[in-house]
Amino acid sequence: xxxxxxxxxxxxxxxxxxxxxxxxxxxxxxxxxxxxxxxxxxxxxxxxxxxxxxxxxxxxxxxxxxxxxxxxxxxxxxxxxxxxxxxxxxxxxxxxxxxxxxxxxxxxxxxxxxxxxxxxxxxxxxxxxxxxxxxxxxxxxxxxxxxxxxxxxxxxxxxxxxxxxxxxxxxxxxxxxxxxxxxxxxxxxxxxxxxxxxxxxxxxxxxxxxxxxxxxxxxxxxxxxxxxxxxxxxxxxxxxx
Numbered sequence: 001x002x003x004x005x006x007x008x009x010x011x012x013x014x015x016x017x018x019x020x021x022x023x024x025x026x027x028x029x030x031x032x033x034x035x036x037x038x039x040x041x042x043x044x045x046x047x048x049x050x051x052x053x054x055x056x057x058x059x060x061x062x063x064x065x066x067x068x069x070x071x072x073x074x075x076x077x078x079x080x081x082x083x084x085x086x087x088x089x090x091x092x093x094x095x096x097x098x099x100x101x102x103x104x105x106x107x108x109x110x111x112x113x114x115x116x117x118x119x120x121x122x123x124x125x126x127x128x129x130x131x132x133x134x135x136x137x138x139x140x141x142x143x144x145x146x147x148x149x150x151x152x153x154x155x156x157x158x159x160x161x162x163x164x165x166x167x168x169x170x171x172x173x174x175x176x177x178x179x180x181x182x183x184x185x186x187x188x189x190x191x192x193x194x195x196x197x198x199x200x201x202x203x204x205x206x207x208x209x210x211x212x213x214x215x216x217x218x219x220x221x222x223x224x225x226x227x228x229x230x231x232x233x234x235x236x237x238x239x240x241x
Contacts, residue, residue, distance in 0.1 A: 001025050001072060001073070001074040001075070001076065002025065002026045002027075002028070002068060002069055002072040002074075002075055002076070003020050003025050003026070003027050003028070003075075003076040003077070003078065004027075004028045004030070004065070004068070004069075004075070004076065004077045004078070004112070004116060005017055005020070005027055005028070005029050005030070005077075005078045005080060006029075006030045006031065006050060006078065006079055006080050006081035006108070006109075006112070007030075007031050007050075007080040007081030007082065008027065008029030008030070008031050008035060008045070008080070009029070009031045009032075009033055009034070009035045010180070010181060011178070011180035011181055011182065011212055012080060012131070012175065012178055012180060012212045012215060012216060012219075013029075013031070013078075013080045013081065014035065014212065015211075015212035015213045015215065015216035016078060016080060016216045016219065016220065017029055017035070017037075017043070018213075018216070019213075019216040019217055019219075019220045020076075020220060021042050021043060023220065024042075025042075025076070026041070026042045026043070026044070027042065027043050027044070028044045028045075028046070028065075028068045029043070029044070029045045029046070030045075030046050030048050030050065030081070030112075031045070031046075031047070031048070031050075031081065032047065032048070032049045032050070032051075033047060034047050044068065046059070046064065050081050050103075050104050050108040051083070051100045051101075051103050051104040051108070052103070053103050053107055053108075053111075056107075056108055056111060056112075057111070060111065060112075060115045065115055065116070065119045066119040069116070069119050069120045069123065070122075072120065072123055073123055073124045073125070074123060074124060074125045074126075074127070075116065075120040075123045075125070075126050075127070076126075076127050076128075076129075076223060077112060077113065077116045077126070077127070077128040077129070078129050078131070078223070079108070079109035079112060079113070079128070079129065079130045079131060079153075080131045081104060081108065082104060082105045082131065082149075083100070083101050083104050083105060083146075084143075084146055084182050084185055084186065085097060085101060085145075085146075085185075086098065086101065086145055087142050087143060087146070087189050087193050087194055088142060088193045089141070089142060089144075089193070090144060092193075093144075093145060097145075098145055101145050101146070101149060102145070102149060105146075105149035105150070105152075105153070106149050106152045106153065106156075109130050109153060109156075110156055113128050113156075113160065113170070116128065117164075117165060117168055121165070123167070124167055125167045125168075125169070126165075126167060126168045126169070127168075127169045127170075127223060127224075127228060127229070128168070128169070128170040128171070129170075129171050129172075129173050129219075129223055129228075130153040130154075130156070130157060130170075130171070130172040130173065131173060131175060132150045132153045132154055132172040132173055132174050132233070133146070133150040133174050134174050134235075135147045135150050136150035136151040136153065136154045136172070136174065136233075137151065137154070140194070140196050141194070141195050141196065142189070142193045142194040142195065142196075143194070153172045154172040154232075154233045156172065157170050157171055157172035157232040157233055158172075158232045158233060160232075161229070161232040169228055169229030170229065170232060171228060171229055171231070171232055171233070171234050172232065172233050172234075173219070173222075173233075173234050173235070173236055173239070174234070174235045174236065174237075175210075175215050175219060175236045176210050176215060176235075176236055176237050177200075177209055177210065178209060178210045178211070178212055178215050179204070179209035179210065179211055179212065180212060183200065183204065183209060186200045187200055187201050187204065215236070218236060218240065219236055221240060222234075222236060222239045222240050225240065227239060227240065
């Protein structure tokens with residue numbers, strides 16, 4: 001078994017990389033920067049800006065992905081990388097920021113899913129998880145781009161599950177509210193741009209945020225369980241008993 005993981009250098013992605021490696025699953029990490037953790041037989045890193053569609057296309061045109069998964073009988077893809085911004089109402093978001101967010105949050109996961117299924121066609125099983133959010137179905141003022149991109153992942157999983165090749169399971173998964181840099185970014189957002197800020201301040205104050213390590217353990221448990229893929233859209237808080 002091998003795993004491809006995006007956004008592996010911080011927050012949930014860093015915890016996922018550690019959890020997978022602790023369970024003996026080699027990881028190929030894709031992110032803009034490299035982790036201080038050195039590469040070894042169980043950990044390979046590629047510095048790749050997933051918000052740059054042309055750069056991702058060039059990398060996928062090579063053979064690095066197919067070489068990594070070549071001998072694996074089971075292959076995992078965790079599309080974790082994403083961005084919250086631009087956080088602002090329409091009219092103050094900016095075309096470049098919108099395009100960057102849509103590329104990172106939507107185009108990259110979809111392209112990697114397509115490439116992984118092709119590269120691992122030999123494998124007995126392919127499991128793909130998009131890291132989604134409750135914002136996919138709950139609208140928030142200021143988060144129109146984030147909400148739209150997460151909803152796109154949910155709908156992609158629903159449609160892809162209908163025609164997925166045998167041995168392929170895909171789920172768009174809301175992991176819960178995690179104590180990461182994104183939460184700090186939310187709490188630092190001006191009220192004029194994000195009127196719901198107080199709710200997230202209260203989550204931190206009340207100790208209601210999940211730790212990345214705990215979330216990663218539960219997510220990997222679910223990813224490897226027989227329950228994975230039963231429904232194409234799921235919430236990690238209810239996905240396992």
